[in-house]
Amino acid sequence: MKKSEKNNDPETICAVDYAFQRIGGKHKGRVIYHLGTGLKRYGELRRLITGVTAKMLTQVLRELEEDDLVSRHVYLEVPPRVEYQLTDTGKELLPFIKLLSNWGRRQMGMKPFYELEVTEHIEN
Numbered sequence: 001m002k003k004s005e006k007n008n009d010p011e012t013i014c015a016v017d018y019a020f021q022r023i024g025g026k027h028k029g030r031v032i033y034h035l036g037t038g039l040k041r042y043g044e045l046r047r048l049i050t051g052v053t054a055k056m057l058t059q060v061l062r063e064l065e066e067d068d069l070v071s072r073h074v075y076l077e078v079p080p081r082v083e084y085q086l087t088d089t090g091k092e093l094l095p096f097i098k099l100l101s102n103w104g105r106r107q108m109g110m111k112p113f114y115e116l117e118v119t120e121h122i123e124n
Contacts, residue, residue, distance in 0.1 A: 032090060
């Protein structure tokens with residue numbers, strides 16, 4: 001879904017819904033997670049993110065680029081080289097992706113990778 005097609009009216013959408021429109025889906029979080037360690041070529045992402053077809057990975061990367069979460073740089077070489085990295089907006093998501101990773105690992109009975117301190121709690 002293109003950023004321009006998303007519902008940005010604060011009266012009709014919850015901020016959480018808006019965020020998940022941009023980063024939701026089966027593969028977007030994993031792409032952001034892997035790009036969090038730095039610049040990656042398409043082939044590297046293809047190897048790191050298992051269970052995704054080349055077509056789907058390309059679509060996910062395009063959507064993340066349209067949402068200004070990922071930048072794409074094409075080198076005019078033979079064979080062509082394409083590199084992806086997180087934008088500043090995309091980097092803002094890394095603490096949340098790490099929290100989700102820790103939560104998922106705990107739910108799976110595994111030790112969390114990241115030592116993160118949560119300083120704010122949602123009040124009921």
